[in-house]
Ligand SMILES: CC(C)(COP(=O)(O)OP(=O)(O)OC[C@H]1O[C@@H](n2cnc3c(N)ncnc32)[C@H](O)[C@@H]1OP(=O)(O)O)[C@@H](O)C(=O)NCCC(=O)NCCS
């Protein structure tokens with residue numbers, strides 16, 4: 001492929017992001033889950049964790065059902081962890097790249113044609129920002145953070161944190177990735193606006209800035 005055509009292809013990197021609220025979970029969604037997912041769902045102790053997991057699965061299944069014109073229950077998903085083979089890894093499906101995230105009131109899914117990482121975190125106003133920041137932030141981020149106080153500081157820290165998690169989720173490394181590292185070359189990271197209580201970020205393995213379409217997933221749940 002010529003460099004010019006390559007650039008054109010890079011220019012069309014598209015990502016869909018779908019959000020729903022944790023309160024939108026319904027027991028009937030569990031009908032579309034596979035055996036592995038039913039096992040995972042049953043193992044969560046708290047209702048809110050069940051709801052988050054169920055909504056993540058349901059969003060993935062319904063977005064792919066629409067894309068591939070299949071019933072949601074027929075979408076084949078693989079959650080095998082490359083480390084230990086248990087079904088708690090990054091969710092995968094043939095022909096598409098996915099990322100799932102849940103925190104606080106929000107559940108989100110990103111769908112793309114190249115590796116993608118989506119992360120949302122609820123801002124915790126009571127967190128000990130300085131303690132966590134020391135192990136997670138670069139010196140430049142630490143300096144920026146020192147300009148904030150109180151809830152603004154917690155928000156700023158959470159913004160950095162979601163960017164880092166989005167990157168390690170895109171690469172598939174997870175939290176064992178080096179959080180203090182700067183964003184590697186060939187990874188595009190952007191913040192997504194999800195309101196004041198949460199921070200969210202999206203990372204895509206690409207040399208071009210992706211075109212991101214954000215959707216309210218509520219109608220998919222209807
Ligand atoms: C992936 C990870 C960064 C997500 O952290 P989090 O902010 O607490 O949770 P989020 O809700 O944003 O993300 C959870 C989703 O990430 C996905 N995920 C799991 N492992 C992943 C990985 N290595 N890379 C990318 N995504 C991953 C899953 O789809 C999961 O959702 P689901 O199981 O409900 O479908 C973190 O859980 C992690 O690092 N896990 C791997 C830890 C590890 O070393 N595992 C090996 C154990 S043998």
Ligand SMILES: [Zn+2]
Pocket residue numbers: 081082083084085086088
């Ligand atoms: Zn594992």
